[in-house]
Amino acid sequence: MPKKYFIIIILLFIVSVSIITAVGGYFYVEKYKKAPQKTTSKVIEEKQNLPKPIKLNLPDDGNQYDVIVVGAEPEGVAAARSAAKNDAKVLIIDKHDGPGGLMTYGMLNTIDMSKGPDGTLLTQGTFKEFFKGIGSKNSFDVKKAKEVFSKLLNIPNITQSYNTVFEKPIMDGNKIIGITALKDGKEVNYYGKRIIDATQDALVAASAGVPYTIGAEDMGVKGKVQASTLIFRLKGLDWDNLIKIIKYEKKIPATYINDTSASGFLSITKKYKPSTPMIRLRGLNLGRQDDGTVLVNALLIYGVDGLNQSSIEKGMELAKKELPRIVQFFRENIPGFEKAQLDGTADELYIRETRHIKGYYTLDINDVVFNRDFYDRIAIGSYPVDVQATSPEDVGFVYGKPVEYAVPFRCIVPEKVENLLVVGRSASYSHLAAGSARTIPIGMAEGDAAGVASAYSIAKDKSFEDIAKSEEDIKSIQSILVSQGAYLTPFKAENSVEKSWAFDGLKFVLHWGLIVPGYNNDYKLNEKLASMSFYYMTSKMIERAIPNKVQLLSGNYQYLQKYIIDKPLTKEEAADILLTYAGFRDEISGNSGKLFKLAHEKGLISDESYNDIEKSGTVKWQDAYDMTFSLYKFLSK
Numbered sequence: 001m002p003k004k005y006f007i008i009i010i011l012l013f014i015v016s017v018s019i020i021t022a023v024g025g026y027f028y029v030e031k032y033k034k035a036p037q038k039t040t041s042k043v044i045e046e047k048q049n050l051p052k053p054i055k056l057n058l059p060d061d062g063n064q065y066d067v068i069v070v071g072a073e074p075e076g077v078a079a080a081r082s083a084a085k086n087d088a089k090v091l092i093i094d095k096h097d098g099p100g101g102l103m104t105y106g107m108l109n110t111i112d113m114s115k116g117p118d119g120t121l122l123t124q125g126t127f128k129e130f131f132k133g134i135g136s137k138n139s140f141d142v143k144k145a146k147e148v149f150s151k152l153l154n155i156p157n158i159t160q161s162y163n164t165v166f167e168k169p170i171m172d173g174n175k176i177i178g179i180t181a182l183k184d185g186k187e188v189n190y191y192g193k194r195i196i197d198a199t200q201d202a203l204v205a206a207s208a209g210v211p212y213t214i215g216a217e218d219m220g221v222k223g224k225v226q227a228s229t230l231i232f233r234l235k236g237l238d239w240d241n242l243i244k245i246i247k248y249e250k251k252i253p254a255t256y257i258n259d260t261s262a263s264g265f266l267s268i269t270k271k272y273k274p275s276t277p278m279i280r281l282r283g284l285n286l287g288r289q290d291d292g293t294v295l296v297n298a299l300l301i302y303g304v305d306g307l308n309q310s311s312i313e314k315g316m317e318l319a320k321k322e323l324p325r326i327v328q329f330f331r332e333n334i335p336g337f338e339k340a341q342l343d344g345t346a347d348e349l350y351i352r353e354t355r356h357i358k359g360y361y362t363l364d365i366n367d368v369v370f371n372r373d374f375y376d377r378i379a380i381g382s383y384p385v386d387v388q389a390t391s392p393e394d395v396g397f398v399y400g401k402p403v404e405y406a407v408p409f410r411c412i413v414p415e416k417v418e419n420l421l422v423v424g425r426s427a428s429y430s431h432l433a434a435g436s437a438r439t440i441p442i443g444m445a446e447g448d449a450a451g452v453a454s455a456y457s458i459a460k461d462k463s464f465e466d467i468a469k470s471e472e473d474i475k476s477i478q479s480i481l482v483s484q485g486a487y488l489t490p491f492k493a494e495n496s497v498e499k500s501w502a503f504d505g506l507k508f509v510l511h512w513g514l515i516v517p518g519y520n521n522d523y524k525l526n527e528k529l530a531s532m533s534f535y536y537m538t539s540k541m542i543e544r545a546i547p548n549k550v551q552l553l554s555g556n557y558q559y560l561q562k563y564i565i566d567k568p569l570t571k572e573e574a575a576d577i578l579l580t581y582a583g584f585r586d587e588i589s590g591n592s593g594k595l596f597k598l599a600h601e602k603g604l605i606s607d608e609s610y611n612d613i614e615k616s617g618t619v620k621w622q623d624a625y626d627m628t629f630s631l632y633k634f635l636s637k
Helices: 003-020 074-085 125-133 142-153 203-208 215-219 239-248 309-333 365-369 440-460 464-468 471-483 503-511 531-545 551-563 571-582 585-591 595-601 607-616 621-635
Strands: 041-045 065-070 090-093 158-161 164-172 175-183 186-197 212-214 232-235 261-264 279-288 294-301 341-345 355-357 377-381 405-408 420-422 491-495
Touching: 065 074, 065 175, 065 440, 074 090, 074 125, 074 142, 074 158, 074 186, 074 440, 090 186, 125 142, 125 440, 164 186, 164 203, 175 203, 186 203, 186 440, 203 355, 203 420, 212 215, 232 309, 239 261, 279 309, 294 309, 309 341, 365 405, 365 503, 377 440, 377 471, 405 440, 420 440, 440 464, 440 471, 464 471, 503 621, 531 551, 531 571, 531 621, 551 571, 571 585, 571 595, 571 621, 585 595, 595 607, 607 621
Parallel strands: 065 090, 065 186, 090 158, 186 420
Antiparallel strands: 041 491, 164 175, 175 186, 212 355, 232 294, 232 341, 261 279, 279 294, 377 405
C-alpha cells in the first residue's frame, strides 16, 4: 500500500477514536469502566472577623464624576448602584437604549445560579435585589428585567447615558482619567477619578493597554472560544400542556419543567441534522415570558469572533437562516410543540467568550473545583465548570462541580493601567475557570465590590494596586459590602482528593484541560486506563504546555501511533512513550523489557508512581497524571 494512503487511513482512524474519547477530554470511557469514584469535598464556614463598616464621605469636586461605569450590563448596574450607595457621583453609559445588556438585548433570561450546600444564595447584594424584583424565578420576563434594572439605577448620585458608545480611554501616562464616547453623533469626553469596565469584552481595558488573552489561548489553544448562541422566541406553546407532558405523562426523558423554566429534551434534539456543521442544536433551555411566548437557548454557532462585527453579523445570519428548519423539527418531533411558531430573535448574540484580561491574580480551574477561598474574596460561586463546545469537533465539557469557591479582588484589578477595574466575564480568569466564573450573578457580586472599592479608593486616596496588597483595606471593603447585603463568609474546604500522592499531577493535567472530571468530579485515580488515553494526555500536554517542543509530536508519531488503541496500558508501553518524547529513542531497542526501570532512572517516572505501579502491576490514571507532570518537568529544563 502506498505510504500516502496508509497515512490517510491512520488519520481517519485517529479522527474516529478521537470522537470516542470526546476529542479534547481524554477521559476515555473504557469497556471495563467502573462506577465513578467518590471524591468528596466538604466546606466549613468560618467566623468572619471584619471591622465595623465605615461611611465614605467623598469630596464634591464639581462637575467631575467620581466613578464612570462603562456598560449597563447587569454587572455594570451593580457597580454603579454600589458606588452611588457609597457617596460616589456616578455616570453609567451604554450603547443600548436602556440597561440590562445580555439579559435584555441578548434575551438571556435563564439564570445560572450559585448556591451553597445548604441552598444559601451565594451571590447576594444587588443580584439578590434583582432576583427578588423579577419574582425570584430562574427564568424571567425580559421586559420585567429591564424595568427592574432601571429601578435599581434610579437612585441619587447616578447619571445614566444611553445610546452612548465608548470610543477610547483618556489616559495620563498609565492612569485612565476618563473616556471619549460617541453621543448623538458627536464625540464627548467624560472625566472620572475611577473607571469600571463592565463591557462584555473588556473594551476599555483592552484599549487602555491592559494585557489579555483570548478564549483558550492561555492553555495553548489559539483561535478557540466557546460557541455563541442566538436566543429565539416561540409562540404557540401551551405551557400547562407542556407541564403535563413532561412532569406527569413523562413523555420526554431527562427533562425538567416548572412554572417558568424547562430544560433537557436532549434525547430528541441530538437527532437534529443541521444544514451546516457550523451550527448545532443542543438540549433546550426554555424560559416562559409573561405574554405566553417562550425563549429558547439552544442554538450553538461556531466560528464567531466576538470582537469582529462582520463575524458577529455572519453568525446572526447563519442562525436566522437555520431557525425555520429547527422550528419545523420541533413541531414534528417534540410532544407539545406541534403548534410552535417562530416569533422573533434576540437583538444580539449571546457571546460567551472573548477576552480574559490579566489581573493581579488569574482565577484557575484548580481554584474553582478544589473550592479555594482567598483573603480578598469579593464573590463566592458554585456553578459547574461548564465549557461549551469551541468547534464542531467537540461537544463541550464539564470540568468539575465545586461546592463553593471565592473570587479574589485581584481578579478585577488589571495589570499596567491604574484607576481601572474590570468586572464580568472578561475579568482575570483562565479559559477553564471562566466556565463557572463568567456567569452573571458572580459578575454582579464583582460589580458590587468594584463600586465599593472605587469609592473607598477615592476616600482613602489609594490605588487599587495598593488596596489589593493591604489586608486591612480589603477587610474594610468587605465590611462595607457585607453591611450592604453581600455574602462573603470565609470558608475552609476539605477535598478528599488532596490526600492523594498524585494530587500535584492531577492539578497539572486539570490546569491544561487534559481530563474532564464531569459533574461528579470523577478523577478515576485508581482505575486502569487505555494506552490511547495516555498517548493523548502526553501529546496534548506537549502541544499546549510546551509549544516550543511541538516538533516532538510529528517527529515521533511513527513510533507511537501503535498506542492509539483500545487496550489497557502496560508499564513498558508507558515508559516507551515517555522515553520517546524525552529523546531516548536510541536506548529503547537495547532495553526491551527494562524500559520502565530505565524511564525511572532518567527521572521520567517519580518514585511514588514507580512504586505504585510495581505494587499493583497496572498503570492507573493517578500514575498517568504524575508521569505526564514528570515528562513536562523533564522537557521544560
